[in-house]
Amino acid sequence: MPSRARVEALIAAVEKGRFVEAIEEFYAESASMQENGEPPRAPRTRLVENEQRVIAAFARIEARCVRPFLVDGDDVVIHWQFAFTAADGSMKRLDELALQHWDDDRIATERFFYDPAQMR
16 A cells, blocks of 8 residues: 555656656556557556657657545546657646555556547
8 A cells, every 4th residue: 555655756756757766767668558448558668668669759758646645445546647749839728537556655556537539
């Protein structure tokens, strides 16, 4: 079960734009992520590779946690808002919920819920 301080540390890393480092520090080696109804991707090495591809596709990515976040035993829900800025200056916003299941102090599974139309 994660402590609130551990979840706060994850949020701080993401809000600082330390996306890859957050995966390396807070996700279990066998962790999986799932976008809406897509198949999950795993393990952590694949999560890092995917994150690097996303980062490379944009000139800037900003993240903000909309508080409060919820901790219920091993389960955590975080409401995120992202702003993705392309090289041409155009911007897309994403509002999502991340449902995480933690194993001790690392994320074992994470599923994102959002309207994909936001990224069009």
